[in-house]
Amino acid sequence: MTFAEKVKTLRTEKGWIQQELADALGVSVRTVKNYESGDSYPKNQLIYKKMAHVFSVDVNDLLHEDEEFATPEKDDAAYDDYKILRQSFNGMKKALASEKIGQRDKDILMKRVWDLYWKNKDKSDV
Template identity: 45%
Template sequence: MIFAEKLKTERKKKGWSQEDLAEKLFVSRQSVSKWENGQNYPSIEIIIKVSDLFGVTVDELLRSDEELTKKVIKDSKQLAHPKLKFIFDVLFLIGFALLAIKLGVLLLNKVTALDIMLYGGALLWNFGSLILMVGAGIGSGMLKDKYKQD
């Protein structure tokens, strides 16, 4: 039995309307209707709530529908990547900030009588931003490709 049929059967056993179930799950009646018609699938959080409401195991709900199982697996993989993506984004922003600081100092030195020194060495200021930005871009791209493969 696929998830849509199982959900409808269990709801009717309880004598609940789609509206009743929707209220218990804190979703719209249209969402329940789409799930029962096989047009859409709920999130894993909703599947757990459905499991609790109807007294069936999550395994029964997931294994009843191969498409739902694939969706849950895909969603869980997507949740694993944001921390790594965040790190690459921060590295890119640090590189951008270094570049902006260097360009700002160069511009100020050019248009004013100021002679501001950049401490930390030529390597940091000439190549640091480039290395961080390119490295973060490559890492982010590799992460994106890995997610597509999974």
């Protein structure tokens, strides 16, 4: 997913219009439109940090344009499920990075996710 797609997706998930994001970041609406169209990127690291805080994501999630989940349009029936998928992934990233959660519990989490994946994959293969 590109930076532009991430910004637009995260903003719409929050239920904000472009003006609200612009106000939260201290930039113009035109700047937000340029971010969402892919015409420009933040030139200041502080904007990335503010954006990460506003959207409750890691700054690196905004900086890296790599393969992400294929997010459908908001009016698509699968949109809510993909929103849950992204939120779950972000929650797992935070949990796995936490120093307060023991490695044994992180291992249990990963095993349960893996088992759940294969259980549901088997059902869909039938």
